[in-house]
Amino acid sequence: MPHAPDPRSPGTPQAGPQKAWGGVFREATDPRMEAFSESVSFDRRLADDDIDGSIAHARMLASCGLLTVPEADAIAQALEEIRADIHAGRFEFTAAGEDIHLHVESALTARLGDVGRKIHTARSRNDQVATDLRLHCRRAIDRIDAALADVQRAFLGLAERERGLVIPGYTHLRRAQPVLAAHQLLAWCEKFQRDRDRLADCRRRTNVLPLGSGALAGTSLPIDRDHVREALGFEAVAANSLDAASDRDFACELAFVLALAAVHLSQWAEEWIIYSTQEFGFLALPEGFCTGSSIMPQKINPDVLELVRGKSARAVGNLQALLVLLKGLPTAYNRDLQEDKERVFDSIDTLEAVLAVTAPLVAATRFDHERIAATLDRGHLDATSLMEALIARGMPQRTAHETVGRLVRRALGRGVALAELTDEEISADCVGWDAALRGALGASRAVERMQSFGSTAPAAVAEQIAGWRRRLGVGAAGT
Numbered sequence: 001m002p003h004a005p006d007p008r009s010p011g012t013p014q015a016g017p018q019k020a021w022g023g024v025f026r027e028a029t030d031p032r033m034e035a036f037s038e039s040v041s042f043d044r045r046l047a048d049d050d051i052d053g054s055i056a057h058a059r060m061l062a063s064c065g066l067l068t069v070p071e072a073d074a075i076a077q078a079l080e081e082i083r084a085d086i087h088a089g090r091f092e093f094t095a096a097g098e099d100i101h102l103h104v105e106s107a108l109t110a111r112l113g114d115v116g117r118k119i120h121t122a123r124s125r126n127d128q129v130a131t132d133l134r135l136h137c138r139r140a141i142d143r144i145d146a147a148l149a150d151v152q153r154a155f156l157g158l159a160e161r162e163r164g165l166v167i168p169g170y171t172h173l174r175r176a177q178p179v180l181a182a183h184q185l186l187a188w189c190e191k192f193q194r195d196r197d198r199l200a201d202c203r204r205r206t207n208v209l210p211l212g213s214g215a216l217a218g219t220s221l222p223i224d225r226d227h228v229r230e231a232l233g234f235e236a237v238a239a240n241s242l243d244a245a246s247d248r249d250f251a252c253e254l255a256f257v258l259a260l261a262a263v264h265l266s267q268w269a270e271e272w273i274i275y276s277t278q279e280f281g282f283l284a285l286p287e288g289f290c291t292g293s294s295i296m297p298q299k300i301n302p303d304v305l306e307l308v309r310g311k312s313a314r315a316v317g318n319l320q321a322l323l324v325l326l327k328g329l330p331t332a333y334n335r336d337l338q339e340d341k342e343r344v345f346d347s348i349d350t351l352e353a354v355l356a357v358t359a360p361l362v363a364a365t366r367f368d369h370e371r372i373a374a375t376l377d378r379g380h381l382d383a384t385s386l387m388e389a390l391i392a393r394g395m396p397q398r399t400a401h402e403t404v405g406r407l408v409r410r411a412l413g414r415g416v417a418l419a420e421l422t423d424e425e426i427s428a429d430c431v432g433w434d435a436a437l438r439g440a441l442g443a444s445r446a447v448e449r450m451q452s453f454g455s456t457a458p459a460a461v462a463e464q465i466a467g468w469r470r471r472l473g474v475g476a477a478g479t
Helices: 031-037 040-063 069-088 100-112 125-161 181-206 225-232 249-275 303-326 335-364 369-375 383-392 397-414 423-429 443-448 458-472
Strands: 166-171 174-180
Touching: 040 069, 040 100, 040 125, 040 225, 040 335, 069 100, 100 125, 125 181, 125 249, 125 335, 125 458, 166 181, 166 369, 166 443, 174 181, 174 383, 174 443, 181 249, 181 458, 249 303, 249 335, 303 335, 383 397, 383 443, 397 423
Parallel strands: none
Antiparallel strands: 166 174
16 A cells, blocks of 8 residues: 655645745644734735836846746736736735735736746845835835925915914923014924925935845846836945845834924924913814813813824834844844834824824914913013113123013012013113113014024014925915
């Protein structure tokens, strides 16, 4: 009676789905291993990038004689059909299929047979996934840059509407000097512009093609990496195959840029949460971006702003996770790098979600002019203006500082503004006091007296607004 073949013999096929790497293995993959190691549950979002890269790779192989042109055409057509199935929800994903790359390749082979099996010529999953992730990050950078520009336009529009409004400026959350509301709003445009500049710089380092590096050493086959670079719109080709497949600096850099942008958004949210309290009363938030209380009928809560502030923690945490992930890895690819994608994806998703609500919330917010005007002269916001007027008369800065400090103490004792002190009271502490110096008092006058470039002076703020209109492509009406 013939014996059954030894299931461990090299000629015995594995049970279950065929693995792209299974030729050397004697044993079938344990289902627990498949469930533990699969990544398709999250990396399936790279499907378009994987298909784009595979089509470019196939065209290159044909140009080098490693595929025929009809074979490359058939591969490209089949990959587009697979793309359509994925978009339509007709594509089946399984843990046994491991990742998006093997899912696409298996589907291609099922359609084309041996022609499909040729697609992996002169590439590894190592350089393939690195290429896919760079394509994905590049597209995300472009979307987030556009969304940040929308937020800048929203702040610019509000600055245009409120360009004449004077509000208290704060340091240490204490009243400091008066500023135009528009000046304070445009400060956020500056912060978000730095975020956009960092995104552009990050994009330059992301836009380098690793495909063609193979697993780590390159390939002995006659490929043309520049052909793929041009097809996929990369600016450069990675110069070292060992580094190319494992480099995740671009992912860390993107995570940092997104984390810092999230921190800026969190700072803005915190400020507007404070400004919209009854105690401050500077802002009226749009009710469509607020929620109520299930027990307190009067509550109108700034939940969107609180969530913006809270979600910044995710972006910061993702950056830390990526840095810790990389810190112990040796040269070339290691499976640990599978863990990079969820962190990058979450930072992208988080920031896009925050930006999607920020622009309309800003656009619909209004300042309470009456409430601001009623309290504007509290806090002696004009003290620095008076000090600088004395300096302009020749008084040493430290002497002027001390002199105005004594006047503030006198005003505090009476519970009045500096402008409400009599000439006699001021003259007792300030030698040479006259009507011209009194012109430095009052919050609105203090704003008007500013002269330096970049200050809150009305003319300087008008220049800022005009400059942002040009940079953001906004018409004169701020629309």
